[in-house]
Amino acid sequence: MTPIKTAIALFAGTGLVAGLAVAGPGPDEDQLVIEGETLITEVAAPEDHPLDTIYSGWRFRSDETQALEIDDFENPAMVAVEYGLDLWDTAAGSSEKSCADCHGDVDSLAGLRANMPKWNEAAGQPWSLEHWINWSITEHQGAEPWKWESEEMLAMTALIGLQSRGMPMTVETEGPMADWIARGKELYYTRVGQLDMACNQCHEDNWGQMIRADHLSQGMINGFPTYRFKWSGLGSLHRRFSGCMKNIRAKPYKRGSDEFVALEAYLAARGAGLSIETPAVRN
């Protein structure tokens, strides 16, 4: 058992960055336009959805935080995207090939992030983008895989995700994916931790409300990997899941675990139609 600091506050609680105004209840009316392209931050929910309308987390952030995502020059995640481009062009492993040697320009991967997590026939399960990247690194480059939360992995998932920016999330929901989505749904509604809460109690029953200094969104995943002030950097979706679980004092699942992939699959279906915003900016 890993030693845990008993100092973990109940809920995040401390998400506030000094000097930033806190938004009021509900999503705001702002439009997300990046480089002249309007992103979908509000859309009618897919069929059989507990909510009528789904919103991107961007709509719940303060104007100051929102502004950083609107402008690619201000977006603090773009440094990582640059690094991702370097990695894309760098030969590595026994193959001595770079990503570019096989894939050409990175925009050849446009649309990929919008379909994640994606079924892998050989593995017999869906894979997150991180899994696909590591598979290519080990199988094709003959190099060492990256750690889930490493700078390299965050840079590459941000770079590849950016190629799908503006595209609607459209995860496969039929066939063998259906079981995984059902499993993710069960996790979403299962109460965990010393605080005995489930995802839906904050993100379905109380979105739009303030929980101390935090403005609750619907907990959508379209912005990941996301730059967070609290992290002073980019973080993966599975890190966010882990954070929400720790805030309710629940033992998180591992990054890349079947549980988190299932949860990711369910949330991808739950947010279908929202634009990919990677790399988004949040507090």
Add this chain to the structure above:
Amino acid sequence: MKATGAALAALAALGLAAAAGAETAPDAVQITDGTLAAPLTAEPGDAARGRQLFAGRKQGNCLACHANSDLADEPFHGEVGPPLDGAADRWSEAELRAIVVNSKEVFGDQTIMPAFYRVSGFNRPLGDFAGKPILTAQQVEDVVAYLRTLKE
């Protein structure tokens, strides 16, 4: 652990808990019809400490969900639960104690409000938090004493 709990329960039943200076263990608490009349500790609750626990982010953090005019000096009151102004006019001491100890016994299983003095029945509790209540018996009494001051 278990044995101590049972022993304490027996003591409480005899009304000796207070006399012995002991406290009721979480598993020994009996909420009936949404009420818990017997204090968990011999020492009476301290409302001033309870007020701090109410606002403290690492302790009760009640303010995360409940607005409270008495704490107007604290920023960021939550909106997830009802405001607690006048809570003592709406609920008796025994009801308030039951709400803090295990709100699920009062509001039903679906409430988002955590049980602050419960140790069993949890799914995947994190490390050090496993087997421990969020608040100690004395802290519960302090919070209840504070809630009793919230009158309009």
